[in-house]
Amino acid sequence: MVSERKIRRLVERAKKYDPEAFSELYELYIRKIYRYILFRVGDYNIAEDLTENVFYKALNSIDGFKFKKVPFSSWLFTIAGNILKNYYRHKAVEKKYLSGIDKDLQVSNIDVQLVFEKELDKQDLINAINRLNTEQRQVIIFKFISGLKNKEVSKIMKKSLGAVKALQYRALRNLSSYLSKKVS
Amino acid sequence: MTKKNEKIIDNCIKLISENNLSIEQCLKRYPKFKEELRPLLESFIKVKEFEKINPPAIFEDEVKIRFINIVKAKQSQVLPKKGIIPRFAAQLSGLWAMSTLAKISIFVILFLFISGFTSILSANTLPGDFLYPVKTASEKVIIFFTPNNKKVNLHIIFAKRRLGEIEKMAEKGRIGEITKTLNVLETEIDSVINYMKDFEIDIKTQEVFDMILENFNEQKKVLEKVKEKVPDEAKPAIKKAIENNMIKSNKIEKMQQNMIKKLHDENKPVDK
Numbered sequence: 001m002v003s004e005r006k007i008r009r010l011v012e013r014a015k016k017y018d019p020e021a022f023s024e025l026y027e028l029y030i031r032k033i034y035r036y037i038l039f040r041v042g043d044y045n046i047a048e049d050l051t052e053n054v055f056y057k058a059l060n061s062i063d064g065f066k067f068k069k070v071p072f073s074s075w076l077f078t079i080a081g082n083i084l085k086n087y088y089r090h091k092a093v094e095k096k097y098l099s100g101i102d103k104d105l106q107v108s109n110i111d112v113q114l115v116f117e118k119e120l121d122k123q124d125l126i127n128a129i130n131r132l133n134t135e136q137r138q139v140i141i142f143k144f145i146s147g148l149k150n151k152e153v154s155k156i157m158k159k160s161l162g163a164v165k166a167l168q169y170r171a172l173r174n175l176s177s178y179l180s181k182k183v184s
Numbered sequence: 185m186t187k188k189n190e191k192i193i194d195n196c197i198k199l200i201s202e203n204n205l206s207i208e209q210c211l212k213r214y215p216k217f218k219e220e221l222r223p224l225l226e227s228f229i230k231v232k233e234f235e236k237i238n239p240p241a242i243f244e245d246e247v248k249i250r251f252i253n254i255v256k257a258k259q260s261q262v263l264p265k266k267g268i269i270p271r272f273a274a275q276l277s278g279l280w281a282m283s284t285l286a287k288i289s290i291f292v293i294l295f296l297f298i299s300g301f302t303s304i305l306s307a308n309t310l311p312g313d314f315l316y317p318v319k320t321a322s323e324k325v326i327i328f329f330t331p332n333n334k335k336v337n338l339h340i341i342f343a344k345r346r347l348g349e350i351e352k353m354a355e356k357g358r359i360g361e362i363t364k365t366l367n368v369l370e371t372e373i374d375s376v377i378n379y380m381k382d383f384e385i386d387i388k389t390q391e392v393f394d395m396i397l398e399n400f401n402e403q404k405k406v407l408e409k410v411k412e413k414v415p416d417e418a419k420p421a422i423k424k425a426i427e428n429n430m431i432k433s434n435k436i437e438k439m440q441q442n443m444i445k446k447l448h449d450e451n452k453p454v455d456k
Contacts, residue, residue, distance in 0.1 A: 031238050031239065031244075047239075048247075059255065125231065144228060147201075147235055165191065165193075166186075169189060169193050169224075172228055175227040176226065
């Protein structure tokens with residue numbers, strides 16, 4: 001577990017384009033960001049491309065980052081969220097253009113089935129996660145898949161800590177309910 | 185109840201994730217909620233399995249190399265040039281990158297250090313010296329932050345200082361500044377009299393009256409001495425200051441007598 005103070009120091013060094021600091025930050029967050037994106041787009045190749053973009057975008061805008069009550073991780077995940085939004089927007093436009101159908105703009109839903117096509121034992125769990133509403137699904141991905149803390153999640157989702165805990169509780173209650181129904 | 189459940193489940197998740205507790209160990213802590221918590225924590229553990237998914241190592245390494253190369257290229261663009269001024273500018277920009285709290289702390293420390301240092305240096309200065317304004321400015325700051333009932337003592341102290349300065353200036357033959365300092369001395373004495381008018385009568389006030397009168401006597405002696413030392417053109421100003429000293433001393437004595445009378449009338453103890 002890396003302390004917030006250490007991350008602050010790394011970020012201050014990274015602002016001066018210190019390669020070592022960037023390297024450490026990259027190693028700290030690459031997997032978390034990748035998992036978050038993978039669970040949103042459901043495609044390994046796209047997840048890799050978008051993850052790379054997150055770090056380039058962060059590098060280009062790190063000058064403007066300030067620790068004003070926002071942890072660095074939340075800032076990075078917000079960049080990832082914006083990149084995902086852009087990706088979905090392009091995907092929606094593409095879809096509309098190809099099919100001529102002006103609907104299904106809800107591509108932001110997680111399409112994780114693609115990821116685990118071969119892992120049948122995970123399918124039920126993925127289906128259950130997919131049945132959660134967007135906010136509950138986001139909390140599950142941020143907290144349990146990307147391993148973020150409540151404070152970081154609350155900043156990304158712009159919600160209070162209490163609201164994050166409530167979403168987490170409801171998400172787990174619904175998940176266990178969906179899974180138990182499937183078993184029975 | 186739900187709020188409590190939310191808190192408990194969050195706590196269990198933290199204990200399992202950070203302290204490597206098992207579900208059973210966690211449930212032992214909350215026996216009442218055991219049945220409700222178990223399926224939720226089991227779902228959590230199942231989802232947490234996804235945390236093991238990582239990007240391919242080759243992807244991680246390749247991106248890292250590309251990324252670090254860009255960082256290095258950017259670094260070479262912003263590296264400070266050789267020479268004192270560019271280096272100093274780079275250090276200043278580093279200071280700028282500090283948190284606001286750090287900047288404020290450094291500023292306060294620097295301010296206290298500089299002001300403390302200059303105050304010490306200015307302590308023995310005389311009117312007309314380079315650092316004398318620092319001395320008078322620091323006195324004004326002290327007066328500003330002193331409660332009203334203590335201000336009179338400070339004005340007495342500052343009057344003594346002015347008197348000392350006049351004496352030293354007379355010894356050094358710096359006559360030009362004596363007249364100005366005599367005016368400042370008058371102002372200090374006027375401030376003392378004004379505060380005494382506002383004072384509530386009590387025993388402590390009598391001590392202050394004694395102090396002021398003693399100060400007047402001392403002033404008279406010093407000014408008489410100074411009058412002997414200064415050239416003729418400066419003598420009238422000193423003479424006038426001595427006369428003013430007498431008038432104001434009488435005024436204070438009268439105020440003291442009135443106070444004693446008032447204390448007698450009110451049957452309060454008199455310290456004289």
